[in-house]
Amino acid sequence: MKYKSDFLEYYIQKPGVIFSFIITIFSSILLVGTLISKKLHFDYFIFIALLGLIFEFIYGVGLSFVILRKKEKYVHLTPFLITNWLIGCFCLNAFFPLFYDLPIWVYLATLAFCLSNFLIYRNSDENRETSISYFINGLSFAIIVYFTIYLLSLMPFSFVAILALGLGFYGLVPALVLIIHIVTIMRHLNRNRINYISFGAGFLMIIIGLTVFTIGLSIESRKIAQSVRIQSFDHNNELPNYIAISQRLKPNFFNEILLKKDIVYIPIHDILTYRGFDSFGSKQYNERKINNPIVSIAYLFCQDLNLDDDDRINILKSNFDKRLEAEEQLWSGENLITKNIKEDVKVYPEARLAYTEISMKIECTEDSRRDQEAIYSFQLPEGSVATSLSLWVNGIERKGVLTTKEKAKAAYKQIVGVESRDPSLMQWKEGNKVVVRVFPINRENPRTFKCGFTTPLKVEDNEMKYQSLSIKGPNISNAETISRIQMAGNTNITTSKDFELKKNFYINKSKGLDNWEAIIPLNKALPSTSFAWKNKVYEVKDIQKIIIPFTPSEIILDLNSSWTTKQIESFVELNKQNVFVYVNDEKKEINKENFRAIEQEFEDLHYSLLPLYKISENSLIITKCGTFSANFEELEDSDYLKNIKAETKQRNLKVINISSDINPFWQTAKEQKYITYFQTSLKNSLKLIEQKRFILFKTDTNAVNIEPANISIVESPQNNSLKSNGPNHIYRMYAFGKVLEEQVKIQNDSLSQNQYVELAKDANIVTPISSLIVLETDEDYKKNGIEKNVDTLGNASINNDGAVPEPHEWLLIILGSTILLFYYRKNKNQTS
Template sequence: MNERLIPLRLLKIQLMDGMYRLGLVMLIFTLIFFCIGEVYPPKDGDYMSWFIVNHFVTGIYFLALMLSGRLRKGRQGLPLMLLFLLISLVSAYSLNRVIPVFAAHPLWFKLTLICCGVNYLLFAYQRILPIPVRWLQFFILGMAFCCFLYLAIYVLPFTGYGLIAFFFFGISLHAMVPLLFCIYTIVLWRKSRRGRHFYDTGFFSGIGTVVLIVAIYSLIWRVNVVEIGKLYANADNKNGLPGWVNLLKNIPTGPIANQVLVGRAAYAMPDRWDDGPSLNRWSVRNLLHDPLVMTAAFLAGTVDVPWDERAHVLEALSAYKYDDELHLWDDEDLKTTHVQTVAHIWPALRLAYTEKTLNIRNRNSDWENRQEAIYKFQLPEGAFVSSLSLWINGKEEKSILTTKAKADSAYTDIVDVQQRDPSVVHWREGNSVAVRVFPVFGGEERQFKIGITAPLSMEHGKQTYRNIGFEGPQADDAREKIDISFETAPADLNYSKVLHKDKDNRLTATGEYREDWELSFHDEGLNHQVFSNNGTLYTAVPYRKEMGNTAVRTIYPDVNSAWSTTEWNALLAMSRQFQVKVCVDGKFVDVTTNNQEQLFDQLSADRFSIFPFHLIQDAATSMVVTKGAGKSPRIADLEHSSFLVYLKQWLGEGHQIMLYNLGGELSPYLRTLKECRTFRYGKGDAAGLRTLLDAHQFPLNIENDERIIIESAKMAILANSGTGSSTAPDHLQRLFAYNHIMHAMGPHLLTGGETTDTLVAEAKAAHIVTPLSSLIVLETQQDYERFDIKESNNSLNNAGMKNNGAVPEPHEWLLIIGGILLIIWLKYRPAFIKRFA
């Protein structure tokens, strides 16, 4: 017979083998059934019935093999045994969804297991494949041996129990599957090599490659562990900042460094390592089981940094979301399913009102399971929350504004004790807000709506509206609907691709939730529009900086990684007549021609900077020059540090200092201080700074009780006594009230102390969330009465899309009432005359 026809004959024989074909069909069936359970998980979360089907198919095939006698020596049973092991592997991972021994594997390991499984099947047709492909088969076989050896070692504690309890329908024998794969991989290699060393090199190359990858990964892991450990050990308290802040400035970045820091908060780890959140080895919910991470942690150890401090570092690096909100109930099963964004924009007033309606679902099937949803919204500069609604028994219930203390007390008592329906929104530092919703029952959805009034930012002659993002229950698979309308048609409208323009100049979108989208349009100037209420006229006018004379003596460059060498040299060139100092390790150092390069190299290596304003001796004659460095710690993160103690003391003394921003968004630290009206603030490039220094001028703070400034919108809002017809929405009053309260509180935002009842009354009248006030929705009127939460008679109430804010003045009310009485008289005049004639 022609030798070339032998492989084809063997292939035909293999395909005609009934037991082999039966095994292929059963493997395909179990894979399809397993995948269906992954894509469409059971609503009740009970995977036991899904496992029973896979286990039943595995048992049937094993019995068929035993009865056929194909596993006996000399009956060509190796391909059939490999098929059985692959079916058993699918069954084992199906059991893992019921009894979670392994956390979810990362994508790379899943693909590796699939590749190894296909390779095992292809060994049945090895003789018809080209020699290079055969070598690749042995290479993958060596990798497969390493993978299953790892799995066998990991489940080794269960292997003994698997043998002892095998009589229980053979379920415990699943623990033996990785070990059997290792044994039969060796058998397959020895039988298929046919004495050719060429194939041995492929097999051992596969093993060597895995060992090399693990060694290199573990080495990089160890380098990061040592480096982070050294940085933390040297991150002493000499500048008054917490150790983790100093660590964060220079910590190495990259995927492996992040994995080292995250530890068991996101990855299954060896029992004896890591001081992360208290998790049992077999409690694997929401974790990833990455064999590389597990092996590296075992061989190279983990970082000795307390978890609370590590979490702050990870949040700043955006590798981990550290939730500092106090949870009264769990939220691990909550998921955001739908986001609806409806916005209305007033181009002639440079402001927008946005309503976000969110649906939250509890994926736990147990109806008695109650969980608490907490969302954080980061608002634009000058923006605030002006409405809140919660759907209770299918009906939208609107919020009432009260003091922050009353709202917090009512929410905590009802959620923690009575376990009934409330929702509350609180102001947070850095102009963010936290929304809490309770309860979200198992298998059900809750819906709430938050309304946000925000000025539009002016950028290069254009007004820009950006989507307001949030942090909270996972929204990866959420659906989104967007609807944006304009009071007047904008000129030169540009928008992200996710949006579509309709014939009415509305921007709409429907599809998957996306956080990053925006729109912009040409600014045609502010129209003279007025909102009138309670004897006060609110008017938006363009803001033009008013300059005041300065006597700058010392310039403090706040250098960080955002600075360029060009900016540093330009600043030094224009500052020769001034004293220039930088902060190094908590002390100010004079910059000279001898040390300027060394100081810049040292400071520009820091990811961010936390400038110690309290160390400045003469604030009136000092100027700090900074540049936005993106994410950095907030002031709240510095709580209990000596740095913050001295900073608050300095703020309490009423100091005000000149701050010039060379570009970029201010860090959260500086943004909060700016909210406290700590600075005379200027922004521009190096040339603009030179002009100010040469002219000995700097922008003045011109805010007072009748005028507030919204820097980002280049707009001022005036509040003057008087009456008249309203041509602007009520958001103008709300915008003035929020920024006036922030201006009036000033350093009290951080230092605490008493605040006047006048500011609380102003917040209630405007119905806005501030550091002093919160919005709350309770289930019954009795709940409001019990906590003494009352709706104000002199309030704008919840903002809304249909509310144009034209609140009538007292004399206008008289005209309206008189008009209504006249209409009634004219309509029913004959009846009145007839009755009283």
Template sequence: MEKQLIPVRILKSRLQDPTYSLGVTFLALSLILFFIPELSPFAKDSYYLNLFFGNHFLTCVYFLALLFSGRMKRGRGGLPLIILFLLLFQVGAFALNRSVQVFPESVTWFSVYLFIIAANCAAFAYQRFFPLPVRLGMFFLLGASLCVFLYLSIYIGMLAIIGMFAFFFFGLSLHAILPHLFFLYTIRLYNRHKGGSRAFTIAFFSGIGVTMLIAIVYTLIWRVNVVGIDKIYHKKDADNGLPGWVNVLQKVSPGPITQQVLTSDAAYVVPDSKDRFVGRRSSISRFQIMHDPLVMIAAFVAGTSDLSWEDRGLLLNAMDNEHADDEVHLWSDQDLVTTHVQTFTHIWPRLRTAYTEKIINVKNEDGDGRISQQEAIYKFHLPEGAVVSSLSLWIDGREEKGILTTKGKADSAYTAIVGYERRDPSVVHWREGNLVAVRVFPVIGGEERQFKLGITAPLSYEHGKLVYRNIDFDGPSVSRAREKTSISFETPPADLNFSPVFSKTSRNNLSHDGRYNEEWQLSLLDEGLKHQVFSNEGRMYTAMPYRREMGASNVTAVYLDINQTWHSNEVGTLLSMLPQQPVWVYAGNSFHQLTASNQSAIFQQLAAQRFSFFPFHLLPDPETALVITKSVKASPRISDIGASDFVVHMKNWMENRHAVMLFNLGGELSPYLRTLKECRTFRYDQGDLAALKTLLDTYQFPVNIENDQQVVIEAADMVITANNGYAPSTAPDHLQRLFAYNHIMQGMGPHLLTGGDTSSELVEEARKAHIVTPLSSLIVLETQQDYDRFNIKDSNDNLKNAALNNNGAVPEPHEWLLIAGAVLLIIYLKYRPSFPKRIA
């Protein structure tokens, strides 16, 4: 019992030392000042500097206390006090680094490690009262910390010399010599406390050795990755025509060190040159530059990859499952955050259709007292076959609805107003892969803007279920955003399943109110499509189940589009299913016939690829070729790989309007294949191996049944038809919008990618349906004069913006006559008794 009280007595004796107690108190106060911005971040950098001066004041006072007390002299037991002073100095250095950055923000592991070794240094004041295993650990950490302080001393290099000469400026520059002081006093701590113990010496040098070993092993792995990446990258013009960064992304296996090699220069500070151990900063603005000692050492010793800045940015976007930022930024968006997301969805189960409104609040957190105008850009990922059917922007607290116009007019008006006149507009454009980009300007410093986007989308039909997934987006950070979601159903859903974030408020409603969560979904039993009609301007729109029409396949060769999603047994099964047809794969920039003897080796090579870009333009006989694929959603788009030889040859090939048979064994199509499918490049089908075998055995494959009267929405397993005639509308106007969008995509075909003339009839169809397409955009301008100046006019014969509280149906001319007749009849019946009297 007495032995257990010894550390308590020692602590009391330490605290009874006024100089030591003062140091502990000052250190606690300094830590509180340091962590204030972490707990309640300030908008202005000047607050960081003010808080630093509080840290610096405590450090200076304590230094004077040590100086005048004489405790810094040899033999006065001042080593624990000096360690406290150095720790105070260290807190001040990190506080100053927020305003005058010498080190970028450290990665989490290094920040935690610095805290641990600092605490270890302070604990040496009591080390002889700890059990032996703990003391050995303390000496091990002391050896490791010696390596850390040596690294920091080298990193800060010449700045320390400059700091010595500029010390007269309130001693601020002396923070640069702090790592050197820690290095020297770490050695002194070791010499002071090791005594004659050989075990402590072994533990100390073990800490040094293990730290150096970790750095050496990490550097070797780094070098292997750099050499491998550069070897793949410099083959970019070999044969396949793809850019080098695509080959790197495709063939390099992802791993922690590989990720750091690829993001060095962008997400991590690296040496400025081979001869200078000074940090170089990133020019890829979307990354927060971080300081990792292992990355810095490895990059200095083993070098960095040769990837260009442009290619590195494209590769990193793709690695993060983001697409290249191909939007022209007229203004900065660095201080914008998303604060609120409201989602209101109405679902028609018996039409396999949903309409969703996303109301988004974006705030400019630049609160430095000056007027700061920034531009918010959001990209929404729409389901296959979905279309934007409304846009609103709140101006002076009032909702202003969007007007549909051609893409060129909308872009000209927005660019002119935002680039030069700096007034209120918002615009939404279609992008490849059924992305839509929404731009909002201006978002003033310290203020919020609100906009609304309406999306008409088919539900996904999956194994007898209808699935609705949240429509996610990229844009200003949603890390602190709140979300309110409400989902309603036109008819009571059967067998409803939904994500745990929701609560069921009634039989026909779901709701959620809390932190933003983009990955929610719901499913319900498909009860079949009910015959419903939407009529407008002499056209009737009806949804029906998609019944595939089969045609002769005449397959002469089968091609497997193999990537990491495939399993070896699938390849073996396919080979056994296809004894008559040759089976080919694309490997090593050429086609190879797959056989039982080379199957394993070729599969291992191709299955190592994260995704694939099958070269349809190299098929010798595309009309009789069957390509079997399994897709990876996270891969580049065609627009991401720009004007590469691969894309040039692909566009030339598409001009001939080939129809390759493509069978998808599973998964959502990659952006590359999805774009080609939107261009109507394929005779398409999907299913499992059993469904494929049925097609092969019967020598049949689905044919394209789309024409000017019907479109296929395969994700929803339905067809929408448009026929001349009239019937009372029992369906919402979303049927016309879905038909129009998919008919326009079908009509454009390869022109989606290749460009060229587009029928004016398609432009007119987009206008009447009031939808965003490759040909049309929605725009909100501030005044009617702005619309007049750019010749943007709203017409009365289109559907207008979609809305939740009505179906948008427009009465036919003869319906207006019926309505007018009914009104006159009511008036006549109401006032009929008075008519004879008046006549008399």
């Protein structure tokens, strides 16, 4: 330490050091201010950057002239010169994209390079041990090499641009620093072999790490490129081009980086083109573009995937769950944070339902002025439905109004994209997802919104299970979260995270949003629970399973990479003559002799898309799902989906899933009744085939089955024997099931579509044909042709879930109130 302090004191006394130190600190402050201002979208960051450039230019020219004239006297100031040159580069990058957005580690590496230079460049004959400084310098020197390579193609332009206020000079800075440093380091390394080894070890460590990463990325790129070439021979014209690649692409760290080339990560050869949100063809991807040196260099040694941007975004959506990032976004939301979350759950054990209300407060990062748009994605348990939305406007809660999805989307685009005022929008998405949008949010206007979801309790063995919602959105991980559970009735509950019982509520405080579950004992005898609405009663009953005789015309094994050899063998050993698989869209018999060879065809197929419209009537499909696949929305324009919609339902296909998971494709096919679906174990599925049976859930025109909860909700005319003793969520679940059930029918039937929009409005549920929207004023609803819902259930609420009085009940209530008021006034007059 004494040596370091002595050296610092000695160095400060040298000519020009204090002045250069002050200039460097001032320039560094301007650079940090520029970066923060740009990050927070301050309009005046360009002024700060230009001020920094002026200081850097004047100081750099002056110091360069002084060093060239009196080298011996001022050469010790070379580290200051290099540092200020690089600061100037970063300031220029703020408004002219020399390097685009850089990861923070790049700035830290450059800082390490500049600081280590002060020890290495010192003009001293002392042979002190500085191996650590040389090692750090060797590590960080790689970033200067990268900057030089990156700007190599810009150098001719830089020479010309020097005439424009000298700004073009900064395009030459990395190359000048590289030359100066190589000359200096070679002279200094000869003095001490240990320093030579230290510098080389630091630089070599970077090269080795980069090589290992590049080899891994290159191997994966060749696999994908080869797959693209192979699949081009077997291309199915009914499916989009990217599907074959998506099906055989196992998600991993390297594949995601390769797919994000040009979309998120900028390759070195792309420096002369800048592309914003609208540069990805027809699709948008809401992740800022980054110049990551390690990734950019590795791209140079990777094969081109021969996939356009739209195809790669679709693969990111299906294989990497990046559907939220690919949502259309009218305004940026990169500076938003979720400040706090309130998770309020009410469980109705007798109805086997729960209602979850999520309240969120969203803020901009400190001092951000520009309006931002927040987008949240809610992954719901199977069978769940969104039933409420509220947005606080000027401190007042405004509740959502339910309308058609087209009207809601058009109103949101108009008000956000054109008028830049208050709305919030909740939309249904395939795969049990709901997307909520909130606008505007800025530093002076944090926003609070609330949304509610009705979910079935999943029945397993002798237990009912509540599963918390999975939520993606702006920086949720650091939110202050309070979770509360309340039970309707006296029922025990156990949870996977610690809840403390306070005043009949279970309370938990935490950071972020954990995945948790609650277990409730199952009553073997389902209590009589019902809800009355508009002269109808909706009663919760046990679901009825029916075992029917079923001899399939064919058995189709829907193979993929998750199947084991033993599982495939179990089916071929049944010695059935009608067991087939689809290989490259062609049906092929599978038996004891060829099943091992056929298995190899599927060893890298991670999800399938069977041609359901080609499968023989009354066939049985055995599938084993994973969790990801393309969904109907992404296949919307394909001939494949058009054929499924036109020709599948009438084929009476039955599906057994031997996995507990279900992917988005099969989920939608099940919900929209294209197939009859049953989930069970491998053992039970083999037993059913042997016995020539199939298990159905009994259906009726006036009933909706809620399979996860093992219940059926039955509609019947209201009579005196059934009273409304259950929550209104019973009717909401019934309505949701009816809308989904009729989705196939309403594709080309506008009358039916209007009918089911009215049903969705009545129950206030978000469905494939309806959305909830909050607008700032009542006038906004009128302008956009949206009628406020009258005589409907309205938005669900954690505190108001009971029966709504029927008209005759309202009459009795009014009559009773009038009589009470009459007696109250009469008694008051007598007393006075």
